[in-house]
Amino acid sequence: MAPAAPAAPAGIRFDGVTVAYHGTVVLDALDLTVEPGEVMALLGPSGSGKTTALRAVAGFVRPVAGRVLLGDRDVTDLPPHRRGIGMVVQQYALFPHMRVEDNVAFGLKARRTPKSEIRARVTEALELTGMAGYARRHPRELSGGQQQRVAIARALAVRPEVLLLDEPLSALDAQLRSGMLAELARLHRELPDVSILYVTHDQVEALTLADRIAVMDRARLRACGTPRELYRAPTDAFTASFVGGANLLPVTVRASGAEFAGTVIEVGTDGVAPGASATLCVRPHLVGLGDGPNRITGTLAELQWRGATHRLYVDVGGHRVMADVRELRQPPALGDEVALHFASEDAVLLPAGVAHG
Numbered sequence: 574m575a576p577a578a579p580a581a582p583a584g585i586r587f588d589g590v591t592v593a594y595h596g597t598v599v600l601d602a603l604d605l606t607v608e609p610g611e612v613m614a615l616l617g618p619s620g621s622g623k624t625t626a627l628r629a630v631a632g633f634v635r636p637v638a639g640r641v642l643l644g645d646r647d648v649t650d651l652p653p654h655r656r657g658i659g660m661v662v663q664q665y666a667l668f669p670h671m672r673v674e675d676n677v678a679f680g681l682k683a684r685r686t687p688k689s690e691i692r693a694r695v696t697e698a699l700e701l702t703g704m705a706g707y708a709r710r711h712p713r714e715l716s717g718g719q720q721q722r723v724a725i726a727r728a729l730a731v732r733p734e735v736l737l738l739d740e741p742l743s744a745l746d747a748q749l750r751s752g753m754l755a756e757l758a759r760l761h762r763e764l765p766d767v768s769i770l771y772v773t774h775d776q777v778e779a780l781t782l783a784d785r786i787a788v789m790d791r792a793r794l795r796a797c798g799t800p801r802e803l804y805r806a807p808t809d810a811f812t813a814s815f816v817g818g819a820n821l822l823p824v825t826v827r828a829s830g831a832e833f834a835g836t837v838i839e840v841g842t843d844g845v846a847p848g849a850s851a852t853l854c855v856r857p858h859l860v861g862l863g864d865g866p867n868r869i870t871g872t873l874a875e876l877q878w879r880g881a882t883h884r885l886y887v888d889v890g891g892h893r894v895m896a897d898v899r900e901l902r903q904p905p906a907l908g909d910e911v912a913l914h915f916a917s918e919d920a921v922l923l924p925a926g927v928a929h930g
Contacts, residue, residue, distance in 0.1 A: 582610050582768065583646070584608045584610075584643075584768050585606070585613075585643060585770060586605075586606045586607070586643075587604060587605045588640045588641070589603070589604055590603045590626070590636045590639035591603070591638040592625050600622040600625045600626055600792050601792040602639065603622070603626055605787055605797065609644070609766070610765050610767065611768055611769070611784045612761055614778070614783035615770065616774065616776065616789065616815065617774065619774065620791075621789035623772045623773075623774075623789045624772050627739055627770055629641055630656075630735065631658060631737055632652055632656055635649070643656060643734060654683065654684070656735075657735070658735045658736070658737055659680075659731055659733035659737070661721070661724045661728050661738050661741045662724075663743045667712040667724060668712075672708065673704065673707050673708050673712070673715070677695045677726045677727045677730050678691050678695050678730070680728075680730060681695070697730075698726040698727070698729045701726065701764075702725050702729070704723055707719065717744060717749060718745055718749040718753055721753060722756070725741070725760070729760075734767070735768045736770075737769075738772065740772055740774070741753075741771075743773075771783065780800045780804065780817070784799065785798060786800055790811055795811055795812055796808050800816070804816055806921055807819075807854060807921065807923065809923055809924060810924075818856070819855070820855045820857060821852050821853070823852060823853075824850070824851050824922075825849070825850060826851055830842065830917075831851060831922060833869065833892075834891075834892060836868070836869050838853060839867055840922050841922060842922060849925075850925040851922050851924065852922070852923040852924065852925055853921075853923075854921045857884065857897040858882075859916070860894065860913050860914070860915045861915065862896060862898045862911065862913060863914065865916075867920070868914045869894070871887040872888045872909070873907055873910075874887065874907070875907070878900070883897075883898055883904055884897050885911065887913060894913060896913050
């Protein structure tokens with residue numbers, strides 16, 4: 574029997590959730606709340622615990638400690654089919670012998686939804702995903718992007734409180750992925766009450782779709798915030814490197830800023846004592862070529878043309894600094910001495926440490 578519809582949109586709460594396989598902890602005491610109607614991206618490298626967290630919500634793994642709540646319901650001990658969730662995985666998992674409309678109806682039939690409702694729900698879900706004209710086709714007659722839309726339609730047909738997306742675009746090529754990102758953003762606008770937990774290792778997907786991003790590493794939550802917060806003011810080197818590329822430069826704090834490769838950089842040093850070691854974070858697209866504030870010089874070690882931009886890799890005192898600049902008509906040659914600069918407000922001082930993946 575299908576679960577009763579909630580009186581209000583349901584969020585997700587991980588309350589000290591720990592998951593272990595054969596004694597090895599793969600998710601360590603996760604405390605995290607997804608607000609009702611929010612898109613939360615779990616971002617991190619392979620083995621960081623992000624998919625395990627999603628599977629704990631789905632009911633496919635059982636925590637050894639902690640609780641999982643959907644709204645005010647403790648679902649830790651409930652089987653998957655009683656949780657009121659929809660789930661989409663990267664492999665689509667469509668039944669090849671069934672037509673699109675039957676694939677979308679599958680979850681409804683499993684929940685013993687009245688036949689009178691099934692056709693209307695299937696039509697609604699296919700229209701939401703732009704697949705209304707493909708109801709009679711088989712999966713083999715669809716492109717990868719179309720198959721993924723059908724998988725999403727199947728998840729939406731049950732009108733879930735929570736939608737779980739596990740690397741849903743990773744099997745698509747770059748152009749299809751871009752189009753599907755736009756479609757998922759549209760779906761979120763049209764379904765504002767559905768809470769979405771989106772697992773990905775792709776920072777572009779997370780930055781594009783998420784209201785907030787939870788950065789995972791080595792089974793633990795490292796940071797959580799809005800995309801803008803994590804991009805502009807990361808709290809540690811790992812987060813800085815994983816949420817957008819970053820220059821992470823070792824510095825020594827001085828009274829007037831931070832010293833890097835013999836040059837004092839103007840940057841806020843609140844709360845850090847002079848003489849302490851720290852890491853200076855500055856995004857490559859905020860580093861300019863030529864004279865300007867916080868000027869540093871080095872030797873051009875590598876040059877990559879990226880269409881609209883050139884990426885320069887400059888050796889400064891034995892440290893490689895990246896700069897993404899507008900396409901250069903006459904780029905410098907490898908081995909040339911070049912000057913780089915960046916504004917003090919575009920640099921962030923982080924605790925000393927090396928980002929790891």
